[in-house]
Amino acid sequence: MISVIWPVLRLFSPSWLRDLAGAWVFYSVLPGWPWPAPRFERIARFAPWIGAVIGALAAALWLLLSALNWPPVAIAPAALALSLWLTGGLHLDGLMDTADGLAAGSSRCLEAMDDSRVGASGVQAAVIVLLLQFSALVQLGGCAPAALVFSAIFARVSPLWAMGHFRYLRQQDTGTAAFHRSNWRGWREGHPTLLLLLLAGLLVWALQPQLLMAWVGFAVLGIAAAALPAEWLGRRLGGHTGDSYGATLMVCETLTLLGSALLAPVLLPAA
Numbered sequence: 528m529i530s531v532i533w534p535v536l537r538l539f540s541p542s543w544l545r546d547l548a549g550a551w552v553f554y555s556v557l558p559g560w561p562w563p564a565p566r567f568e569r570i571a572r573f574a575p576w577i578g579a580v581i582g583a584l585a586a587a588l589w590l591l592l593s594a595l596n597w598p599p600v601a602i603a604p605a606a607l608a609l610s611l612w613l614t615g616g617l618h619l620d621g622l623m624d625t626a627d628g629l630a631a632g633s634s635r636c637l638e639a640m641d642d643s644r645v646g647a648s649g650v651q652a653a654v655i656v657l658l659l660q661f662s663a664l665v666q667l668g669g670c671a672p673a674a675l676v677f678s679a680i681f682a683r684v685s686p687l688w689a690m691g692h693f694r695y696l697r698q699q700d701t702g703t704a705a706f707h708r709s710n711w712r713g714w715r716e717g718h719p720t721l722l723l724l725l726l727a728g729l730l731v732w733a734l735q736p737q738l739l740m741a742w743v744g745f746a747v748l749g750i751a752a753a754a755l756p757a758e759w760l761g762r763r764l765g766g767h768t769g770d771s772y773g774a775t776l777m778v779c780e781t782l783t784l785l786g787s788a789l790l791a792p793v794l795l796p797a798a
Contacts, residue, residue: 542566547573554683555581556615571690571707572716574683575723582679585610586672599671603664606675607657618682621773622656623649628770629763637696640770656781663784667791674787680727681749682780684720685757686772691716693761696768704769741794748790752782 545566550573552559557580559565585606592602611619624640630648631639639646664671686707695708724746731742756778760771767775 540564542568546570547576550574550577554578554617555613557613567706568710569712569716571687571711572719574686575680575720578679578683579676579723581610581613582676584613585675585679589672589675599665599668603661603671606664606671607660610675610679618773618776619653619656621770622777623653624770625760625774626652636764637768640768656777659781660784663781663788666788667784670787670791670795674784674791677745677749677787678780678783680720680723681753681783682776684749684753685775685779687717687720688754689757689761689767689772689775692757694766696764696766704772707769707772708767738795744790744794745787748786749783752779752786755779755782 540563545563546569548560548563549565549567550570551557552565553567553570554574554577588609589602589606592605597605623645624642627642627646627649628636628640630646664674667674690708690711691714695705697705728739728742728746732739753775756775757767760775761767764771
């Protein structure tokens, strides 16, 4: 039976679905799909969708531990740990390598980023980012589950901004990040993200219509938090690498969580 069904399924494997399966494998440690076979070409466009899944799993853990009467100060590190594990530490590694490269200066920046050893600047950047995220989640309290999903989505918009606006610095690189830029098809790569945000807005409108304007406010925050680190790092480095893609993601996620903690009392007075 399988020998009959499998060829039929292969006929219904559009390239976008194979790229989505590839994004699932590349951006997370979650088990791969039995079908379709993953394709690793235009996967960056689906990174925000994978972020939504990772954020939702972290939010589910938050809600579960809350039901067990854990305080936010105990839940926040558990949720952060789960998020990091689900990504395999891919983006945190990029943040640390980028921090080491910036500390080494322009003449040795790429060389330092390539070094597998982590320097003091990289460790410091990781600690600062994680502490800020922890602080924001504790302050968000009951709004933290929604913020975890929201920040995970917009964090993965930041590398898309970097790919669209800046050249890839390692032109001869055949490693894990060069194909992102070589397969870039312009701002069409943002269409899946726009669809995701539209669906999220419709969901908010259907479930809590009074929160629709708050959603718009948080979306503006997320877009700004996505663009700023990508622009700053791109101009500082003269372009981007795979490491700086990860760095922009981590910084954007941090800015989004901090901004959400500041805006929640204004946009969500009952929070």
